[in-house]
Amino acid sequence: MGFIAALPAILWALIAWLYPEWLTQIQLPVPGAVSVGLGIVFLLAAFFRQWHWFYWCAWVGGSYATIQLGLQQPLAQKEVSQLYQAFPVWLSVSALLLAFIKKPTLLTLKGAFLFIVVGILPLALLLEPVANSVATLSPVELLTLPDWKDTGLAVGLLLWIVAMGGIWATFLLYKGSSSFAWSQWASWLALMVFLLVVDHRDASTWASVAAVIGLLLALADQMLKLAYIDELTGLPQRRALVSQLQHLRRRSAVCMLDVDYFKKFNDRYGHEVGDQVLRLLGSILREHRGFKAYRYGGEEFTLVFSHSDPDKLKSTLESVRSKVANYPLKLREPSRPDSKRKGKDARGKKDAAKTVKITISLGATLKEPGDTPDSILKRADENLYSAKKSGRNRVVLK
Numbered sequence: 457m458g459f460i461a462a463l464p465a466i467l468w469a470l471i472a473w474l475y476p477e478w479l480t481q482i483q484l485p486v487p488g489a490v491s492v493g494l495g496i497v498f499l500l501a502a503f504f505r506q507w508h509w510f511y512w513c514a515w516v517g518g519s520y521a522t523i524q525l526g527l528q529q530p531l532a533q534k535e536v537s538q539l540y541q542a543f544p545v546w547l548s549v550s551a552l553l554l555a556f557i558k559k560p561t562l563l564t565l566k567g568a569f570l571f572i573v574v575g576i577l578p579l580a581l582l583l584e585p586v587a588n589s590v591a592t593l594s595p596v597e598l599l600t601l602p603d604w605k606d607t608g609l610a611v612g613l614l615l616w617i618v619a620m621g622g623i624w625a626t627f628l629l630y631k632g633s634s635s636f637a638w639s640q641w642a643s644w645l646a647l648m649v650f651l652l653v654v655d656h657r658d659a660s661t662w663a664s665v666a667a668v669i670g671l672l673l674a675l676a677d678q679m680l681k682l683a684y685i686d687e688l689t690g691l692p693q694r695r696a697l698v699s700q701l702q703h704l705r706r707r708s709a710v711c712m713l714d715v716d717y718f719k720k721f722n723d724r725y726g727h728e729v730g731d732q733v734l735r736l737l738g739s740i741l742r743e744h745r746g747f748k749a750y751r752y753g754g755e756e757f758t759l760v761f762s763h764s765d766p767d768k769l770k771s772t773l774e775s776v777r778s779k780v781a782n783y784p785l786k787l788r789e790p791s792r793p794d795s796k797r798k799g800k801d802a803r804g805k806k807d808a809a810k811t812v813k814i815t816i817s818l819g820a821t822l823k824e825p826g827d828t829p830d831s832i833l834k835r836a837d838e839n840l841y842s843a844k845k846s847g848r849n850r851v852v853l854k
């Protein structure tokens with residue numbers, strides 16, 4: 457899902473490669489699209505107090521300004537050619553640093569410093585001695601074999617983009633990264649691809665627009681997650697459930713489930729261990745087939761089925777119930793032993809990592825004509841209450 461933020465940059469790269477003539481044929485719908493886009497990201501990020509986005513806006517803005525001031529002239533000029541060599545070094549080093557360092561809060565001295573560095577520093581490349589010395593670090597020449605020099609293609613640059621972009625993207629995929637992390641990769645890719653098609657009019661604006669749209673998509677994705685996804689379990693939360701229940705199909709069913717004696721469990725093992733259990737229960741429900749799971753609130757979850765076959769429903773719910781009841785929960789020690797000796801003893805014992813089990817009760821109901829979200833949830837909740845009253849660790853479907 458996070459990958460969505462990278463799509464505009466990938467689309468831009470494909471167009472720049474396959475149909476570069478489009479860049480001059482299609483007019484940008486908004487004059488000053490880059491500034492307008494960056495302004496919108498700034499405002500949204502400030503509104504939602506997502507300060508770390510400001511650094512990326514400053515990075516895109518500073519790089520775009522440098523391109524406009526220095527790279528809009530023929531590459532044959534010596535100082536332009538030096539900037540052209542130095543610029544990918546700046547883009548790559550600064551992007552990697554900004555993506556992987558722990559970013560300070562913006563409204564601190566360190567934060568303001570970083571903001572200015574990423575926004576203003578690229579402009580220093582417009583000074584010839586700076587560009588000259590940074591250009592000596594550029595691997596573009598090194599990566600371009602002598603045979604390729606006359607092809608007119610910046611082959612070294614292409615290899616650089618493929619190598620660095622590939623390693624970075626593999627890392628992001630491996631880590632299952634957020635849309636914000638992907639939008640950082642995408643901003644870098646968009647501007648690097650611009651350098652490959654530097655001769656085309658408007659290429660820098662299209663590249664920066666692709667970077668800004670990536671940031672906007674990532675911001676929108678993060679806002680949706682904040683509003684709809686429960687942080688502890690990663691499941692959609694009550695707000696998402698209510699919106700789903702408003703569009704239930706005629707044949708559907710709803711189940712409320714709740715952990716048994718969870719208060720006692722929390723009292724005995726601590727709230728942190730209780731959280732571990734909810735996280736695990738969330739992942740069991742997410743991976744189980746046949747329904748969509750939501751965290752209703754506290755230790756209560758809701759399952760929504762898109763059929764109303766009672767036998768199938770009962771068998772799925774029984775399978776969930778028994779899976780949870782038989783799942784051995786390995787508890788991590790809440791605190792470390794207070795001496796080396798005790799730690800050694802504990803590691804020696806077989807039961808040092810304690811295994812416990814939990815059970816859940818489930819109350820399910822089929823959709824009836826005229827049901828509202830409230831009425832169907834109320835019926836499922838009454839059935840859950842019956843399951844609790846009749847001994848817990850069971851399914852009631854009425």
Ligand SMILES: Nc1nc2c(ncn2[C@@H]2O[C@H](COP(=O)(O)OP(=O)(O)OP(=O)(O)O)[C@@H](O)[C@H]2O)c(=O)[nH]1
Nearest residue numbers: 714715716717718719720722727728730731754755
């Ligand atoms: N660790 C943890 N505990 C939570 C969370 N949300 C709710 N709880 C706890 O869940 C417990 C719910 O207790 P009760 O509603 O009394 O129900 P119960 O003890 O599970 O008993 P029955 O439902 O009757 O089997 C309370 O102790 C809450 O503090 C959470 O996010 N994390």
